[in-house]
Amino acid sequence: MISALGAAIAVGLGAIGPGIGEGLALAAAMDAIARQPEAAGTISRTLFVGLAMIETMAIYCLVIALLLLYANPFVG
Amino acid sequence: MQSPFGPQILFHLGPVPISEAVATTWAVMAALTLVSWLGLRRARPDGGPLQAALEILVTTIEGQVRAVLQRDPGGYMPLLGTLFLFLAAANLSPMLPGVQAPTSRIETPMALAAIVFLSIHWYGLRNQGLAGYLGHFLKPNPLLLPLTLLSEFTRILSLMVRLFGNMMSHELILAILVYLAGFVLPVPFMILGLLIGLIQAYIFTILATVFIGAAIGAVDS
Numbered sequence: 001m002i003s004a005l006g007a008a009i010a011v012g013l014g015a016i017g018p019g020i021g022e023g024l025a026l027a028a029a030m031d032a033i034a035r036q037p038e039a040a041g042t043i044s045r046t047l048f049v050g051l052a053m054i055e056t057m058a059i060y061c062l063v064i065a066l067l068l069l070y071a072n073p074f075v076g
Numbered sequence: 077m078q079s080p081f082g083p084q085i086l087f088h089l090g091p092v093p094i095s096e097a098v099a100t101t102w103a104v105m106a107a108l109t110l111v112s113w114l115g116l117r118r119a120r121p122d123g124g125p126l127q128a129a130l131e132i133l134v135t136t137i138e139g140q141v142r143a144v145l146q147r148d149p150g151g152y153m154p155l156l157g158t159l160f161l162f163l164a165a166a167n168l169s170p171m172l173p174g175v176q177a178p179t180s181r182i183e184t185p186m187a188l189a190a191i192v193f194l195s196i197h198w199y200g201l202r203n204q205g206l207a208g209y210l211g212h213f214l215k216p217n218p219l220l221l222p223l224t225l226l227s228e229f230t231r232i233l234s235l236m237v238r239l240f241g242n243m244m245s246h247e248l249i250l251a252i253l254v255y256l257a258g259f260v261l262p263v264p265f266m267i268l269g270l271l272i273g274l275i276q277a278y279i280f281t282i283l284a285t286v287f288i289g290a291a292i293g294a295v296d297s
Contacts, residue, residue, distance in 0.1 A: 045143065049286055052279045056234040062241045 003072050007065035014061025021054045084181070097178035104165045104178070133161075137281075144285045145292070152288060155195055159188065160281040167243060167273030171266070177273070180243035182236075189236035192284045200291030212293065235283055242276050 029047040033040045067073070084096045115126040123131075137157045141149040149156075163179065170177045178184040200209045213224050246269050253262045 041143070045140070045282065048275075048279055049282060052238060052283055055238065059234060059237050059241045062245065063237050066241075066244075 018058040097181040163277035185240040203292040
């Protein structure tokens, strides 16, 4: 029961930071593409890689939540 | 609900249990081989529509890999191109009714990440030699050696979990939606699943390319 709460808190709080970060990165990339449309290919490729890196934090939280839900080490 | 970590055993091949994901993987591999064979069995300069489509696909992947590695992608295409084609096919396989994406069980992303991990070091050693490759761990500063070594493992772990987490969570959301309102509501989410599957295949491939590029000294990661 408490582990379900822990999972919810982990995903809920852990999604805030990456959400803000991805928003900032996307806004900057949009700005860059608007200024320089001919560089759109390079910018979007770099953006995808960067977003994947930022997303990692949220994914770690998701892993912790899944571990708590399905493979809880504290439940015998 | 069944745990996404445990394998779903379909049948046993002698003493070896064959899970559902492995069977789907084999089907995807067979389908890809069949399509390539059909399209390229009589490859001509003025080939048919299937050959033209396959050529467009290969040239597009080649262009992306070339842009990241900044050198001739010939030696890397067998790994990276196959990775993308397999992942795209595997991620889109749940569009067929009754099929579960093999990438939404943990064993398939784990195996693919292990392949990427080994090939990063293989390409790095082959391109830079033993001393040069080991030396690149000491850059930019020898004090950061523990962190560079740690990041070798964490980036592969996150590569694996990113693919698994995205595919599995999408499947979980679909299951919840079907449970809540099973008729029309899941359809837009399934269309979203097309996008997610292709983007995840692209990201996995491009990250593998970036890691290999860093190992062969083409990219500053």
